[in-house]
Amino acid sequence: MNFAEQKKAAKAFLSRWRGRGDEKQDCQSFWTDLVVNVLGIRYASESIRFEKTVDLGKDAAGRSHTGFIDAYIPDTKVLIEQKGAKIDLRKPALQSDGSELTPYQQAKRYADRMTNDQRPRWIIVSNFQEIIVYDLNASLDVPQVEMKLEDLETEAYRLEFIVDQEKVLAAHQLKVSLEAGELVGKLYDALEKQYEQPMSQAAYQSLNKLCVRLVFCLYAEDSGLFGTKTQFHDYLANRGKAGVGRINTALRDLFRILNTKPEDRDPYEDEDLAIFPYVNGGLFADSHILIPPFTQEAYDLLVNRASEGFDWSEISPTIFGSVFESTLNAETRRQGGMHYTSVENIHKVIDPLFLDELKAAFEALKKSVRGGNNT
Known part of the structure; x- marks a missing residue:
């Protein structure tokens, strides 16, 4: 301000x-x-x-x-x-x-x-x-x-x-990031029960990939990477009207679209799919992941709580990344749930390795610019 x-x-x-x-x-x-x-x-x-x-x-x-x-x-x-x-x-x-x-x-x-x-x-x-x-x-x-x-x-x-603005923001991001991790953990558990038991290694890999993709979509929706802040929610809610058990089919269609360049898409694609952008980098490239039918519990967690009821743009990528990694590690979760590495501890490692040197170089550069030397 x-x-x-x-x-x-x-x-x-x-x-x-x-x-x-x-x-x-x-x-x-x-x-x-x-x-x-x-x-x-x-x-x-x-x-x-x-x-x-x-x-x-x-x-x-x-x-x-x-x-x-x-x-x-x-x-x-x-x-x-x-x-x-x-x-x-x-x-x-x-x-x-x-x-x-x-x-x-x-x-x-x-x-x-x-x-x-x-x-x-x-x-x-x-x-x-x-x-x-x-x-x-x-x-x-x-x-x-x-x-x-x-x-x-x-x-x-x-x-x-x-009020210390940086501390307030850090505390809020910690709170929101842990809440986001808890949501993903609950969604993970709800989906895990839908796979054939006992789960195979391929099923666990599919579940992990599915959760990564869902988190990307949730974050993309709230941070403006998709067209509107309700686009992912509205797509799933509309498709869910035919029955929540078919949400897995809706997700397969969405992942296919996100992995297809605009020029390669069917010109007669459904409008609610065609509005999604192409996402490069290979996140959605694997078309063979196993996506089980959704229960009402899983649908509510994804559509009503994680999408409609939560703002993913406010999370700290550093904290959430650590929490999310432990969420996808079944053994870690069995031993005590989610864990995260604090920003302070991360800086204890990276600052002496390279960040202190970069900060010093940046301060020197600022001094040289203020002194009239722009080279």
Whole structure:
């Protein structure tokens, strides 16, 4: 999101929140709206924890007290204390234990009761119309940012520290990739039961190839490689009207088309097949793989859950590739299910081998270009 886009988004946000804001009812929607639509961070709901409890210990009378942090963001160590639209953020208020604290002091008390690994770096207090930011690494009790909601159009960038976009994206991709692996595992199991038992080596090879092809089609559909984001789904749903058991025939026809160049296709091919593109590389070249009849379970997993109910364009190819490989390995799955190699561990291997050197060369190239040397 560039500055102009952010300014426009902030203006729209201001129109939604000007003069309103209930401490209990609107906290979650306010901060989710701000982070997603103004700061441009998708999947905010996966990175912000609302109503996080904190043990405040016992008062003088020996009574235990529990506090509720309005919002907490672990990745960036941000603690948010939200007040209602009419609350003065600089005025002390009576607490449940009898003490009088400003919103910042209340938040600081929460922070002091948290474990070292969770203790915040930043404290934000807000009443929907004003946002005040304190950096606990700097001077205590001195705000680093004081912003009226009316100024958000030009000053939204000052809040970009709230969420680490790369960490949010990585966490979301991990979550989605593991969900995708689980879906493929369930589809694999449903199809495996349809092969003649005991399964031959050729049958297992066919099942693996079938799953690879199905995953390609699911990803191609959602990433725009096919004509529309529902093309694979619509084709299977239309063919499934004649009976889900015949989906295997529909897949054979589709795989044949995907392996045929446009100039080599029958000019009278069915329209719902003719719209699919040619896919080179040999993925669909083997026309002899065994595809068993589909059950309703397998059909629902493929058409309704994997295609219609899931966005394959959001997966991490690195993580999913590792999960997918273990999904296709029957022995690995019997020994404990799916496994994946984390991005961090992958980088531990590839960085010293070649990536560090490439990054250094790239940085040197950028410096030479900035210095006027474009060779």
